[in-house]
Amino acid sequence: MAERLSLTVDGKARSVEADPKTPLLYVLRDELDLDSPHFGCGLAQCGACTVQVDGKPVRSCVTPTSAAVGKHVTTLAGLGTPQKPHPIQAAYIEEQVPQCGYCISGWMMTAAALLKEKPKPTDSEIRDAFKGLKCRCGTHLAILRAVKRAAAMTA
Amino acid sequence: MNAHTSLSHLGRRDFLRTLGALVVGAAVPAPVLAAATGAAKGAAADLGKSMDPATLDAWLAVAPDGMVTAFFGKPDVGQGVEVAIAQIVAEEMDLPVERVQVHLADTGLTCDQGGVSGSTGVQRGGATLRNIAAEARRLLVEHAAVELKVPADQLRVDDGVVSAPGGGKRTYAQLVKAAFEAKLDWNGQYGNGLTAKGKAKPKAAKDYKVVGASPKRRDIPDKVFGHYRYSADVRLPGMLHGRTVRPPVAGAKVVGVDEASIARFGGARVVRKDDFIGVVAPKEWDAIQAAQALKVTWSDAKPPFFDSEALFDHIRAAEPQKRQVVTETSGVAEALANGGMQLSAEYQWPFQSHASMGPGCAVADVRPDGVTLYNPSQKTHATAQGVAKLLGRPVESVRSIYVQGPGSYGRNDAGDACADAALMSLLAGKPVRAQGMRADGHGWDPKGAASIHTVKATISDGGRIVGHDYTSKGFTRMEVNTFEQEPQDFLAGQQTGFHNKPVPGFAAPEDAYEFKARRVSWETIPGLLDGPSPLRTSHLRDPLGPQMHFASESFIDECALAANADPVAFRLAHMTDKRHRAVVEAAAKAAGWKAGPPGARRRAEGGRMIGTGFAYAPRGDTIVAIACEVEVDKATGRIWPRRFWVAHECGLIINPGTLKNVIEGNVVHGASRALFEEVTFDPNNVTSIDWAHYPILEMADAPESIDIVLIDRPDLAPSGAGEPSTRPVPAAIANAIYDATGVRLRRAPFTRARMKAELAAA
Numbered sequence: 001m002a003e004r005l006s007l008t009v010d011g012k013a014r015s016v017e018a019d020p021k022t023p024l025l026y027v028l029r030d031e032l033d034l035d036s037p038h039f040g041c042g043l044a045q046c047g048a049c050t051v052q053v054d055g056k057p058v059r060s061c062v063t064p065t066s067a068a069v070g071k072h073v074t075t076l077a078g079l080g081t082p083q084k085p086h087p088i089q090a091a092y093i094e095e096q097v098p099q100c101g102y103c104i105s106g107w108m109m110t111a112a113a114l115l116k117e118k119p120k121p122t123d124s125e126i127r128d129a130f131k132g133l134k135c136r137c138g139t140h141l142a143i144l145r146a147v148k149r150a151a152a153m154t155a
Numbered sequence: 156m157n158a159h160t161s162l163s164h165l166g167r168r169d170f171l172r173t174l175g176a177l178v179v180g181a182a183v184p185a186p187v188l189a190a191a192t193g194a195a196k197g198a199a200a201d202l203g204k205s206m207d208p209a210t211l212d213a214w215l216a217v218a219p220d221g222m223v224t225a226f227f228g229k230p231d232v233g234q235g236v237e238v239a240i241a242q243i244v245a246e247e248m249d250l251p252v253e254r255v256q257v258h259l260a261d262t263g264l265t266c267d268q269g270g271v272s273g274s275t276g277v278q279r280g281g282a283t284l285r286n287i288a289a290e291a292r293r294l295l296v297e298h299a300a301v302e303l304k305v306p307a308d309q310l311r312v313d314d315g316v317v318s319a320p321g322g323g324k325r326t327y328a329q330l331v332k333a334a335f336e337a338k339l340d341w342n343g344q345y346g347n348g349l350t351a352k353g354k355a356k357p358k359a360a361k362d363y364k365v366v367g368a369s370p371k372r373r374d375i376p377d378k379v380f381g382h383y384r385y386s387a388d389v390r391l392p393g394m395l396h397g398r399t400v401r402p403p404v405a406g407a408k409v410v411g412v413d414e415a416s417i418a419r420f421g422g423a424r425v426v427r428k429d430d431f432i433g434v435v436a437p438k439e440w441d442a443i444q445a446a447q448a449l450k451v452t453w454s455d456a457k458p459p460f461f462d463s464e465a466l467f468d469h470i471r472a473a474e475p476q477k478r479q480v481v482t483e484t485s486g487v488a489e490a491l492a493n494g495g496m497q498l499s500a501e502y503q504w505p506f507q508s509h510a511s512m513g514p515g516c517a518v519a520d521v522r523p524d525g526v527t528l529y530n531p532s533q534k535t536h537a538t539a540q541g542v543a544k545l546l547g548r549p550v551e552s553v554r555s556i557y558v559q560g561p562g563s564y565g566r567n568d569a570g571d572a573c574a575d576a577a578l579m580s581l582l583a584g585k586p587v588r589a590q591g592m593r594a595d596g597h598g599w600d601p602k603g604a605a606s607i608h609t610v611k612a613t614i615s616d617g618g619r620i621v622g623h624d625y626t627s628k629g630f631t632r633m634e635v636n637t638f639e640q641e642p643q644d645f646l647a648g649q650q651t652g653f654h655n656k657p658v659p660g661f662a663a664p665e666d667a668y669e670f671k672a673r674r675v676s677w678e679t680i681p682g683l684l685d686g687p688s689p690l691r692t693s694h695l696r697d698p699l700g701p702q703m704h705f706a707s708e709s710f711i712d713e714c715a716l717a718a719n720a721d722p723v724a725f726r727l728a729h730m731t732d733k734r735h736r737a738v739v740e741a742a743a744k745a746a747g748w749k750a751g752p753p754g755a756r757r758r759a760e761g762g763r764m765i766g767t768g769f770a771y772a773p774r775g776d777t778i779v780a781i782a783c784e785v786e787v788d789k790a791t792g793r794i795w796p797r798r799f800w801v802a803h804e805c806g807l808i809i810n811p812g813t814l815k816n817v818i819e820g821n822v823v824h825g826a827s828r829a830l831f832e833e834v835t836f837d838p839n840n841v842t843s844i845d846w847a848h849y850p851i852l853e854m855a856d857a858p859e860s861i862d863i864v865l866i867d868r869p870d871l872a873p874s875g876a877g878e879p880s881t882r883p884v885p886a887a888i889a890n891a892i893y894d895a896t897g898v899r900l901r902r903a904p905f906t907r908a909r910m911k912a913e914l915a916a917a
Binding site: 081 | 232233234235371372374375376378379380381382383384385387388390438439440443510511512513514559560561562563564590592593812813816817819820821822823824827845846847851852853854855857858859860861
């Protein structure tokens with residue numbers, strides 16, 4: 001049954017009428033018009049729907065909205081702006097990472113969380129952090145370069 | 156709508172004022188698109204823009220602020236064609252690239268240049284734009300000459316300003332206000348074959364300033380900041396979300412649908428025509444749940460398939476439906492039968508899935524007076540034709556606008572999503588956004604063909620291949636046409652009475668080897684299900700290239716081994732063409748290639764066996780050679796393609812930065828297909844319906860480095876880079892595995908289990 005649910009999304013307090021079991025992805029996309037998380041698999045196997053909840057990357061396609069109530073949700077669009085980009089965003093542009101870019105939320109939201117936890121990750125720490133994420137265009141090496149560049153920028 | 160250029164700074168009036176000269180360009184703003192429902196040519200008519208490929212203003216427009224728009228009849232699926240076309244136009248018009256924007260494929264605004272097809276974006280599409288931009292500059296300068304009363308050859312152009320030695324100046328924007336008739340020499344063809352040019356001679360490569368530089372792609376900032384609009388993000392007033400329901404046993408027909416079974420999902424309802432079943436609802440989550448809950452009674456179909464483990468036995472035994480001898484030199488039978496050492500081997504390649512990042516997603520708005528498609532397919536114009544026929548509407552009434560989807564590498568499920576959306580919109584009477592679930596993407600997208608390849612050779616006492624016979628046998632490359640011009644090319648078409656019409660055909664491997672006698676041939680076999688099939692084949696990046704060259708280039712190494720020769724030297728010994736030799740030599744040099752027969756570079760570190768392999772292949776006029784170092788873990792069978800060295804020659808290079816990223820993507824995609832990707836099925840249906848059952852290469856197995864040597868040939872026309880570097884990757888890896896382990900893998904993918912089993916058997 002639909003209930004009124006309150007959560008903070010990209011820094012703004014939002015309130016929606018939705019069944020708390022509805023996956024967060026659909027509440028973000030269809031109730032709040034936040035399109036950057038994408039449906040990829042609905043099975044937590046690819047990462048295209050990734051957002052951060054209280055700073056931790058989660059797969060919004062399998063996360064019930066109830067799990068985000070009262071918490072801070074950050075989408076890719078809330079990570080930074082062209083005027084004030086997050087280092088990983090600046091690095092992504094510098095390295096010209098994405099091709100189609102449909103998977104980008106998984107990698108960038110995970111990278112941002114990783115860099116917060118480990119500002120100077122090693123190559124294997126980066127690879128481990130990205131476990132389970134998919135990129136069909138094969139931009140993996142550019143992603144690695146961008147994470148290292150972002151780490152260097154914040155050093 | 157930032158997936159497109161915006162024409163916002165150029166109102167209708169301004170556009171009309173520029174008519175006749177060069178007209179316009181930037182992104183079509185969302186209101187223009189939204190208002191554009193119906194008549195494919197309505198959008199151009201509204202702007203006063205020509206759609207006649209023989210006129211200049213079908214292709215280019217100059218806005219009052221000096222911004223130039225090129226109308227390009229192919230999409231950019233994320234490989235950076237947009238910026239390359241902008242560079243080409245900017246170069247010929249003496250503009251900075253920032254002043255050129257490209258309006259990508261849109262039946263309402265761009266001429267049909269064939270869509271994304273065979274790595275022809277720059278190769279063919281760019282060649283036409285180059286000629287047209289050169290003609291535009293010529294006409295503008297000619298006009299300035301009249302106005303400034305100075306001979307044209309004394310004028311110069313900088314950043315879109317034409318200036319005379321005495322100080323007179325005119326901007327392009329000023330010059331286009333005076334209309335003139337500008338006719339082009341158009342070859343009368345639409346599609347990939349379209350060419351158009353004027354009287355102008357394009358610049359010589361030595362004068363290039365913009366072409367050859369690496370300006371950044373313009374779609375990337377929006378992607379990185381989460382603002383880019385994909386087809387999945389198109390929203391129209393009153394739009395419903397649609398999901399289709401596919402049969403559990405492929406080929407089953409609909410016997411009955413229990414509409415009451417979804418009554419509990421807010422506003423969800425069934426739309427049905429024949430065997431096509433959709434569920435539409437105002438909210439996406441409701442549509443998903445309803446589609447999963449819908450009770451459908453299916454016919455008792457005979458299971459159409461068998462277990463995929465029996466695939467290669469099936470191919471071997473199947474009666475061919477078409478045969479073709481592609482090459483046959485005289486004396487090949489004698490050469491193969493007599494003398495020297497005789498070798499033969501068979502290589503196997505499974506069905507593979509496009510498995511795009513998201514299932515195909517399209518939005519259609521079907522109204523009585525016209526249809527608008529927000530279309531992620533690579534074939535913007537062709538899809539409009541197929542959808543028009545599916546709906547029984549005149550093709551002129553369908554406006555098809557390219558909007559990027561979740562990645563595409565050929566004919567994936569994007570076109571099917573268009574047809575699903577259009578049919579559901581027709582039946583529901585509302586705009587519909589259709590997206591499959593993961594199982595629809597993996598399970599029901601068109602597949603790359605499965606095949607076996609048999610190669611035989613005779614090697615002379617001098618260590619040369621003197622007879623060579625290469626035969627492919629497999630499913631046709633196109634059970635559904637990659638150009639979706641007919642309703643049966645869509646699943647929804649086949650479910651609503653349009654019978655599929657497979658095009659039997661395969662291809663031949665390419666190389667520059669000069670064997671004394673050779674034969675190349677192929678045979679195709681019928682598809683496994685005559686009807687809407689989850690195993691229907693169509694083009695997947697470098698159609699048939701990876702598998703054909705997995706066989707041909709693995710076999711070259713097998714011959715080199717038999718001749719006790721170094722694989723690089725052995726290849727070079729069979730080719731005289733200087734371009735091909737240069738590419739092979741460049742890759743070997745970059746890799747620091749250590750000469751010696753296969754196995755000579757083997758070393759061990761702990762439980763890992765390390766080796767380096769080589770492969771080369773042209774694709775059309777593009778030539779690629781790749782060396783690969785792999786590590787094979789003895790205990791687990793894990794194969795890590797740790798390093799690649801790629802030499803790549805595609806004629807003139809437009810944007811080396813973008814080109815390198817495209818090559819990296821191709822190499823990783825090729826490695827993924829070689830190591831991980833295999834469609835599995837049981838007698839009823841495809842079973843590799845998610846990422847757990849259709850694994851692809853992930854970050855843990857991504858190479859440590861891909862070193863790329865770009866060989867720029869400004870004296871040669873650009874020849875395409877979107878696919879060719881995929882082609883030699885599987886063989887380079889297989890040859891490296893042999894070098895590392897002494898085990899020859901002839902069946903793809905090279906999974907851990909297979910590697911482990913082969914090591915144990917060795």
